[in-house]
Amino acid sequence: MTEHGWIPVALSASIEAGTSAGAVIDGAEVVVWRDNKNAAHVWEDRCPHRGMRMSFGFVRGDHIACLYHGWAYDTAGQCQYIPAHPDLEVPKTIKIPTYSTVEKNGIIWTALAEGADIAGVPDVAADATPVRSLYVDCTPATAFAALKTTSLPQPSGPAIPAALDAVLHNCWRLTAGNTEVLIACQSIGNNRTGLHIVLLGATAHTAALRAPLARWAEQLRHALENSATPAMAEVA
Numbered sequence: 001m002t003e004h005g006w007i008p009v010a011l012s013a014s015i016e017a018g019t020s021a022g023a024v025i026d027g028a029e030v031v032v033w034r035d036n037k038n039a040a041h042v043w044e045d046r047c048p049h050r051g052m053r054m055s056f057g058f059v060r061g062d063h064i065a066c067l068y069h070g071w072a073y074d075t076a077g078q079c080q081y082i083p084a085h086p087d088l089e090v091p092k093t094i095k096i097p098t099y100s101t102v103e104k105n106g107i108i109w110t111a112l113a114e115g116a117d118i119a120g121v122p123d124v125a126a127d128a129t130p131v132r133s134l135y136v137d138c139t140p141a142t143a144f145a146a147l148k149t150t151s152l153p154q155p156s157g158p159a160i161p162a163a164l165d166a167v168l169h170n171c172w173r174l175t176a177g178n179t180e181v182l183i184a185c186q187s188i189g190n191n192r193t194g195l196h197i198v199l200l201g202a203t204a205h206t207a208a209l210r211a212p213l214a215r216w217a218e219q220l221r222h223a224l225e226n227s228a229t230p231a232m233a234e235v236a
Helices: 140-147 206-225
Strands: 006-011 020-025 028-034 040-044 058-060 063-065 079-081 098-104 107-111 128-136 163-168 171-176 179-187 193-200
Touching: 006 020, 006 028, 006 128, 006 179, 006 193, 020 179, 028 107, 040 107, 063 079, 107 179, 128 206, 140 171, 140 179, 140 193, 140 206, 179 206, 193 206
Parallel strands: none
Antiparallel strands: 006 107, 020 028, 028 040, 040 098, 058 063, 098 107, 128 193, 163 171, 171 179, 179 193
């Protein structure tokens, strides 16, 4: 793993309570899951028993269980129950590696290295509305170059050129007129990048902008996969 700071892994809205999903950070597989108290967790995506992906498992309350043999783990990653041996006091050595997890601006972030400072997680607005996550065959550098010359849709009228502000090396804010979006970049590996996009702020235009921004995001994906870095066409 090459990332040592905070890495975005999903939009908050994409992981509902009682569900899980797999993600990849620089080739390393992780599971993102949410317990019944709505707390998000990011762990290594592997059950210590037979190596089954925990993202294939099922969430029950504040535990997640492996699909293969049902071994259940609490929110600290500690195995608490083995169905084949219901009376067994499970050894404390049976534990899944867990990672620090924080939610800010509608995005789930994790830190693979220990001792990460929560102050390093971007927090740029009081409100954020999910747009979508893009998974693109390009590098983060290619994405950054394209965003420097893009335009953003407006509540009314044509799209206008956006100003790009680097919040972190992997998180960028685009501002154009009445539209402001945050894009958190996940390095997946092998020329593969995830872009988690949220609309910042809560105004009378928020609902009207969601559909145009979703179309803009799809246009962005096509441009990136064709290695396009000139200005994006305007979105009606």
